Amino acid sequence: MQRRVVVTGLGLICAVGNTAPEVWENLVAGKSGMAPITQFDATGYPVTFAAEVKNFDVLQFIDKKESRKMARFIHLAIAACDEAIASAGLKIDASNAERVGVFIGSGIGGFEIIEREHTNLMTGGPRKISPFFIPGAIINMAAGQASIRYGAKGPISATATACATSANSIGDAFRIVERGDADIMLAGGSEAAVTPMSVGGFAAMRALSTRNDEPTKASRPFDRDRDGFVVGEGAGILVLEDLEHAKARGATILAEICGYGMSADAYHMTGIAPEGEGAQRSMKAALADAKMKPEEIDYVNAHATSTPLGDVNESRALEMVFGEHALSKKLKVSSTKSMTGHLLGGAGGLEAGITVQALRHQMMPPTINLDNPDEGCRLEYLANQALAGKVNAALSNSFGFGGINASLVFKRWED
Numbered sequence: 001m002q003r004r005v006v007v008t009g010l011g012l013i014c015a016v017g018n019t020a021p022e023v024w025e026n027l028v029a030g031k032s033g034m035a036p037i038t039q040f041d042a043t044g045y046p047v048t049f050a051a052e053v054k055n056f057d058v059l060q061f062i063d064k065k066e067s068r069k070m071a072r073f074i075h076l077a078i079a080a081c082d083e084a085i086a087s088a089g090l091k092i093d094a095s096n097a098e099r100v101g102v103f104i105g106s107g108i109g110g111f112e113i114i115e116r117e118h119t120n121l122m123t124g125g126p127r128k129i130s131p132f133f134i135p136g137a138i139i140n141m142a143a144g145q146a147s148i149r150y151g152a153k154g155p156i157s158a159t160a161t162a163c164a165t166s167a168n169s170i171g172d173a174f175r176i177v178e179r180g181d182a183d184i185m186l187a188g189g190s191e192a193a194v195t196p197m198s199v200g201g202f203a204a205m206r207a208l209s210t211r212n213d214e215p216t217k218a219s220r221p222f223d224r225d226r227d228g229f230v231v232g233e234g235a236g237i238l239v240l241e242d243l244e245h246a247k248a249r250g251a252t253i254l255a256e257i258c259g260y261g262m263s264a265d266a267y268h269m270t271g272i273a274p275e276g277e278g279a280q281r282s283m284k285a286a287l288a289d290a291k292m293k294p295e296e297i298d299y300v301n302a303h304a305t306s307t308p309l310g311d312v313n314e315s316r317a318l319e320m321v322f323g324e325h326a327l328s329k330k331l332k333v334s335s336t337k338s339m340t341g342h343l344l345g346g347a348g349g350l351e352a353g354i355t356v357q358a359l360r361h362q363m364m365p366p367t368i369n370l371d372n373p374d375e376g377c378r379l380e381y382l383a384n385q386a387l388a389g390k391v392n393a394a395l396s397n398s399f400g401f402g403g404i405n406a407s408l409v410f411k412r413w414e415d
Helices: 020-028 072-088 111-124 133-137 141-150 162-178 196-204 243-248 274-290 308-322 344-361
Strands: 005-013 100-105 184-191 234-242 255-264 299-301 332-334 393-400 404-411
Touching: 005 020, 005 072, 005 162, 005 243, 005 344, 020 344, 072 141, 072 184, 072 234, 072 344, 100 141, 100 162, 111 133, 111 196, 133 141, 141 184, 162 184, 162 234, 162 255, 162 344, 162 393, 162 404, 184 344, 234 243, 234 344, 255 274, 255 344, 274 308, 274 393, 274 404, 299 344, 308 393, 344 393, 344 404
Parallel strands: 100 184, 299 332, 299 393
Antiparallel strands: 005 234, 005 255, 184 234, 255 404, 393 404
């Protein structure tokens, strides 16, 4: 028998806020998190801005000695985990440790440590490489450090599926709880890719917006003048829990997760299948898993990154899956990446958390900078203003390089 799974905790950190309430408040207000890069000197780079986390003090979460052994993506993951656990009112001890698991992924991991230690190697030889280089940088150490920190001894994994990473982590953790292999899972992802090689690499692909003179207007999903995405950083962690377990301990239930779909484009390493064919199958699979009809979905938090091809293809995929429900503009869609930037492997965790908040608050955040919709983007994208209204069910999309698609369905919780 499949168990019902609910969200009982939430931790978010990104360019528009360092806690879930702060993130939500600024998203509803339409605030952009884009600004000139501060983490390295971007002089001479084609792109000189990003969506950095601001005013983050790792020493509020991890002591100085230990923090030096971890990459920034781990720092951000721990901050989000701390908030998620606190908001869930969760205590992990000998009585439940083996029934609490951790699925936290990252698309890139500790890029800044890799770059730093390569410099040390080139300038000082192999003896200058830090002994903490490998454990500080590898992708699975966000999950590993969280497990160690909280004493969670249940299932553990670290997904790395590019920009679908967090959504896959949450979906896979949902399955773990659903089938009874754990009662509680910390799930999501983290990314800290505002580094010279990362920004330089994406710029070399011509994937990034180059609006260096107006960063706050750079990310403009669905707009005809969009010219690429903005690298963002942060983390999103959800506490997923068996419904009966959550009720038994008196937990506050934020939403129910009820559908997960994934698919492969089998098309191109960075390109998107025409008309978002792979995305269509992912969304259809999530709806089927949730046993819901397309017209039952009120809101979609789109993957839309502000790239010329991606936004049109996702819009077309939404049209094909939701039909008249979408074309009549009853389905509301927005891309919060217009404010947070693109967190790469952390995007799905952040956006799943935002979707949960939309259900919780009966409010849908806007797509800012949407001044002139692309002619191929014909849906209701909540241009520049949040919308209060009925949100009983919502879907969150995440798509990654390699043609990896993941979709999650959440429902409003009513006891």
